[in-house]
Amino acid sequence: MDQIVKDFKVSCTNCTLDAICLPRGLSQQEVENLSIEVKNNILVQKGEYIYRQGDEVNMIVAIKSGSAKLVSNDDQGNEHILSVLLPGELIGFESLFQNKYNCSAVALESLSFCVLSMDKFEALCARVPGLARELLKHSSEAIYESQGQIIASKSSAEEKVAKFLISLSDRLRKRGYSSVQFNIMLSRQEIGDHLGLTFETVSRTLKQFQKDGFLNVQRKLIEIKDLQGLRSIYTV
Amino acid sequence: MDQIVKDFKVSCTNCTLDAICLPRGLSQQEVENLSIEVKNNILVQKGEYIYRQGDEVNMIVAIKSGSAKLVSNDDQGNEHILSVLLPGELIGFESLFQNKYNCSAVALESLSFCVLSMDKFEALCARVPGLARELLKHSSEAIYESQGQIIASKSSAEEKVAKFLISLSDRLRKRGYSSVQFNIMLSRQEIGDHLGLTFETVSRTLKQFQKDGFLNVQRKLIEIKDLQGLRSIYTV
């Protein structure tokens, strides 16, 4: 039994996130070649860093399980949460144009991740012709997400919180989790740091949504009772 | 004489933007191979589109001269100006992960641009090994810029306007233009659409900066009189 577990190597070729993560869009042969270079299933605990702002850029990371936050700390002591990361999402290429990471990736709970080392990148591109194209697509998707956040930053507190919850709900559904009941792994303060609101405003807005019958909120546990209603907050 | 002008083909190999644009980081041989596939110096007038939101994604564009805006129009009729584009800047990869452009690129003045067609991309990557790497870096830089905007969106009107002016000033300097006197090719409304402010607030803030002795403002003409002072608005 132990032997069987031991022999079962976690790898990109048998990963259930293949439709979301880096293998997406690659041929089976390409995934196999990629898989050889990817280091899988590295474990960290809540609060631990995957990489730190200022570290040398040496890898692209894929979240395998659990969730993380991508944060930038400014010199005034504010924490800006640039994104909340779910399984299958890639990070690291926000920093590829320079040699130091410009933000930190921090586990929000027990988490495992996979690593593609950058020093093998150029060589690997030769063996996996689609790799560069797919990485560009992932990078492009990250730009698109950022642009969505810029646009969202111009809306009201209610719209921000509603969009945040629905975006989370959608992304959880895509990964096979419940889209109507989930734990937000962020504190009110962190939600505020993500949306550009104070934690008091986040608390009040969630309370209001509960009063309106859109949600049940019990601290970190969110139950979406009226997805349509919630969506209507930011739709015309 | 006409013959000489005619023979002088605009190309990446003799472009003065080689330290900023796509050739950056490529070997001379690579630039030559790239240059064959790049269509140079396409002209458009103020207000004309380089590409439109919804168009099929078929090219990556480099601004050659003049300036442009990257805009996303939402269903409520608001125009979100995602970025102001200067010579040497690349656009198009914000949309690479899908087949339709998710925003429009519009000339703010008479403008010329160069095009790398996407259908030649994969083949070109073989002949220009560094191309994928450099495109990823440019894409990464776009993510970084977006993240900067997300962080800036949480600051006050004064900080937003000051950051915007200094960022513009810095980027103009890098391209050999004056960093202390320049024309903003955007109306007050457009500056507001970019920064998430109303045009009245933009007007008032510029006025205030003039009172404080940081700027001289004559409609679109900006003269920065105290760069340090202006910078101190958002520095501790």
Added chain:
DNA sequence: CGTATTATTGACTCCATTCAAAGATAGTGG
């Protein structure tokens, strides 16, 4: 020159922040 667009300026309003205090929860050690 006249008209349309863009920019300025003022007065008022409102939403989110700030300040403050109390309540709930998780974690620790006796």
Added chain:
DNA sequence: CCACTATCTTTGAATGGAGTCAATAATACG
């Protein structure tokens, strides 16, 4: 197991900064 503490969350009241509405001024353009 309970008490104790630190942390997180809720809630209230007051403040302030940017938005809104409105009127005027300046500029561009045909």
